[in-house]
Amino acid sequence: FAVSIIRSFLPAEKIRNILSRKNKLLGHFLAGTFGIITPFCSCSAVPLFLGFVEAGVPLGITFSFLIASPMINEVALVMLLGMFGLKIAFIYIISGLVIAIFSGIIIGKLKVENLVESFVFNNKIKNSGNKNKMNWKERTRYAQNYTWGIIKKVWLYILIGIGLGAEIHGYVPADFLAQYASADKWYAVPLATLVGIPLYSNAAGVIPIVNALFEKGVALGTVLAFMMAVTALSLPEFLILKKVMKTKLILIFASIVGVGIIFTGYLFNLILK
Structure with a gap:
């Protein structure tokens, strides 16, 4: 709903022109x-993704x-800094x-x-000039109609995603990772990434776990790869995305980001020894 209010002030052409430059x-x-x-978080970023x-x-x-929205935020950065x-x-x-x-590219x-x-492309806004002339009542009505239209299409997947997210939120198999993803294991980074993908938490919620794993002997690159996987990719997010895109695209998205995270984890371990 809030995203729709913001969209009523920003013409679609303006958003498109800013982000769709020749470069x-x-x-x-x-x-x-x-x-x-x-x-x-990975789930709440989806409506704005659809808006774009x-x-x-x-x-x-x-x-x-x-990808960037759930993975990096100011709260997480302050905690990482500390x-x-x-x-x-x-x-x-x-x-x-x-x-x-590079995943987006x-x-x-x-x-x-x-x-x-x-239906996602069918909802593209062709004429947005009139939105700039709306009063607040009209903007609110526009936001309500747009939000309700999206909810009618994806409500079941949102409920399933939220329910699953509530069940596994913050759950981390810390002892398993400490045992099998320790610094001396060559496969530690891909293992930590694969374990992190189904889990669901925001960056601020997973950082204390990351710190605990680091203190248990898991390499820093490995725990940061785990953090990236937990925040950028999650099973609840995939369930919500399933309503707006084919499974093949979800797999492509998860694979590209997952490979990028694994590469970054190995690079971290190499330069942060």
């Missing part, structure tokens, strides 16, 4: 940066936002943004728009 790399960077300053698609923003650029210092917090920001940008290059449900 696509800049568009991905802006989308990723916008994701950083919006404190959404409906505004005509290229799909790859919208994915850069969807626990691990400025260097680690800075590296985490840059690496998260790089993953978001790859998805854009794959031309997978046909894997998005047709």
Whole structure:
């Protein structure tokens, strides 16, 4: 609903023109940066992701936002700064943004728009000039109608996703990771990433677990890869996305981001020894 109110002030053409510049790399960077300053978890970022698609923003650029928004936020950065210092917090920001940008670029290059449900593109706003002339009552009515239209299409998946998220929120098999993903295991990074993907938590919620794993001997790159996987990818998020895109696109999205996280984890372990 709040996103719809904001959209009523921002013409679709303006959003599209800002993020869909000739320099696509800049568009991905802006989308990723916008994701950083919006404190959404992986599930709550989905409605804004849909809003970008409906505004005509290229799909790859919208994915850069969807990846960056839950992975990096100001609360998490403050906590990382306090626990691990400025260097680690800075590296985490840059690496998260790089993953978001290049994952979005790859998805854009794959031309997978046909894997998005047709109703998403059918909702594209063709004429948005009149929205700037709306009064508050009209904006509220517009937001209510838009929100209700989305809810009618995805409500079941949202309920399932929220229910599952409530069940597993904050659950982390810390002892398992401490035993099988310790610093001497070559497979620690992919294992931590795979374990993190189904779980659900925001960045602030998982950082204390990350600190505990680090103190138990898990390498820093491994625990940061785990944190990225938990925040950027989650089973509840996939369930919500299932209503707006084909399973194949969800798998492509998860695979590209997962590989990026694994690569980053190994790189962290290499340079942070």
